Each structure stands twice: as C-alpha cells, then as structure tokens.
Amino acid sequence: MQGLTDKVVIITGASEGIGRALAKAMAPLGCKLVLTARNQARLDSLVQELAQMSHHTPLVISADISSPDSCQHIVDSAISHFGYLDIVVNNAGMTMWSRFDELEDLTILAKLMTVNYLGPAYLTHSALPHLKASQGQVVVVSSVAGLTGVPTRSGYSASKHAVMGFFDSLRIELADDNVAVTVICPDFVVSEIHKRALDGQGTPLGRSPMQESKIISAEQCAQMMLPAIAQRQRMMITSIRGRLGRWLRLLAPKLIDNIAKKAIAAGH
Numbered sequence: 001m002q003g004l005t006d007k008v009v010i011i012t013g014a015s016e017g018i019g020r021a022l023a024k025a026m027a028p029l030g031c032k033l034v035l036t037a038r039n040q041a042r043l044d045s046l047v048q049e050l051a052q053m054s055h056h057t058p059l060v061i062s063a064d065i066s067s068p069d070s071c072q073h074i075v076d077s078a079i080s081h082f083g084y085l086d087i088v089v090n091n092a093g094m095t096m097w098s099r100f101d102e103l104e105d106l107t108i109l110a111k112l113m114t115v116n117y118l119g120p121a122y123l124t125h126s127a128l129p130h131l132k133a134s135q136g137q138v139v140v141v142s143s144v145a146g147l148t149g150v151p152t153r154s155g156y157s158a159s160k161h162a163v164m165g166f167f168d169s170l171r172i173e174l175a176d177d178n179v180a181v182t183v184i185c186p187d188f189v190v191s192e193i194h195k196r197a198l199d200g201q202g203t204p205l206g207r208s209p210m211q212e213s214k215i216i217s218a219e220q221c222a223q224m225m226l227p228a229i230a231q232r233q234r235m236m237i238t239s240i241r242g243r244l245g246r247w248l249r250l251l252a253p254k255l256i257d258n259i260a261k262k263a264i265a266a267g268h
C-alpha cells in the first residue's frame, strides 16, 4: 500500500478486534505504530506478534480514552518517541444490547457517548497541532449504526451519529490545513465487541449473539480500511447493504428500518 511507509500512526483499541487486525495489516507496510488500549497484556502479546512482521518496534501505551489527560498523554508519548505524527485512527469503542424500554442502568448512555464520541474528540484535539504540521489524517471508526437507526443499539447509534456529525464538521475546518478526515463505517464484524456489549443492567453479555460465520472478520475489515486510509478517502462503508441503504433511506425509510430490525434479529 503506497504512501503508508514510515508514517507514524496511533491506533486506539489496538488490543482486540478491528484495531488489532489493523495493526497487523499496517506493520508490514512499514508504519511506525503507537498502539493503545487499556489492557497492557493484550497489547504486549500484539507487539510479540508484530515483531516478525516489521523492523519498527511499536510504542505501547496503556490508557483509557475517556479522559482528556490520557489522550494528551498518548499524543505526547508518541511525539517524544517518534518525533512526529501522521495518522490517528480513532477505533476504540463499545456497544450495548438492550431495547431502550428495558434499559435499567441509564449510565450506559453516558459511557457510550464518552468512549465512542468524546474519546475520539479528545484524542483528535490533542493530536491536531502535530497533524497540521505533517498535513496528516484523522481516521475514525464509526459504524453503519452512525448512518441509520438500529434497534437494541439506541445509545450506541446515537454515539456514532455524534461521531459522524463531529468528524464531518472537522473535515471542513481542516481542509485548508490539508488534514484529511476519513470515516469508516463497518457493518457487522467478528470481534470482542458483541460479547462485551452491555445489557440493560450494564452487564457484558459474555457471549456473541451474532452469526459469526455470516459476517466479515476483523482482518477483512482491516484490509478494506487500508486503501481508504492510504487514499485519504472521505468515507468507506464495508457492506453493500450499508452503501445502498444510505441512499434508499431517503426514498424508502421504512424499508431500511425493517432491514435493520431483521439484521439484529438474525445476527448478521
């Protein structure tokens, strides 16, 4: 993939799922990776896997993106280690799995907004001076749930709609600085997120309700993200139904509601 060699790239949520797969896809391209998440042991195991794939040793930072100070620490550490910064991939996220009328723990709504929307906003704010200097790029992993409503995911969908509005606005502000903003909208992907989804009481489900054989892998998702990032695309949606649904929704919104309802019921 042309253009990514020697780029300094921060990836949040690198310990699992899509972020981990993206790190494994970017390392062989010669990227200088800054890998962050909360679970230090999982990050360390990733670094061991990457050792065979790249001559650059990644920088690992255990941090919670819910805090602006932690986000500043991630950027400061990246700069003091590598000296510059080209790309920030805001990937870390979490989800829920409950109808709103069955939601007992309302703090879930704030958690989703903090991790999925405020975290990327904090990290991007800390990174901006360095991204302007490098004419770099902000990447954010949103979701097809950021483009349309999804039952049992009301708070998640709201947080991803916030992400869309925020980064679409930022793209306009940064155009004159030649900093690109790329929004990735995955459809269902096999990862840890479904097992970790919070139920109405705020407890992780502990098992995935998805039909995992019928949805794409995190590795496939990462491979689709690479050209979108390298070409500094505006938006990339991983599924055909996601791409078509965006336009069909304008003409037949009820049809799209039904497709979303069936997808959740079927788990794919």
Ligand SMILES: NC(=O)c1ccc[n+]([C@@H]2O[C@H](COP(=O)([O-])OP(=O)(O)OC[C@H]3O[C@@H](n4cnc5c(N)ncnc54)[C@H](OP(=O)(O)O)[C@@H]3O)[C@@H](O)[C@H]2O)c1
Pocket (backbone or CB within 6 Å): 012, 013, 014, 015, 016, 017, 018, 019, 036, 037, 038, 039, 040, 042, 063, 064, 065, 066, 091, 092, 093, 094, 115, 141, 142, 143, 144, 185, 186, 187, 188, 189, 190, 191, 192, 193, 194, 196, 218
């Ligand atoms: N999988 C899907 O079907 C799907 C579909 C559409 C969009 N997405 C989006 O894709 C992104 C990646 O999700 P995934 O599916 O790969 O999920 P995942 O396997 O659960 O990975 C989520 C990552 O985020 C990190 N994370 C969670 N909370 C964090 C926090 N407060 N601070 C720092 N890191 C945190 C986790 O690491 P630690 O626990 O170590 O902190 C983990 O590395 C998310 O934004 C998600 O919304 C996923």
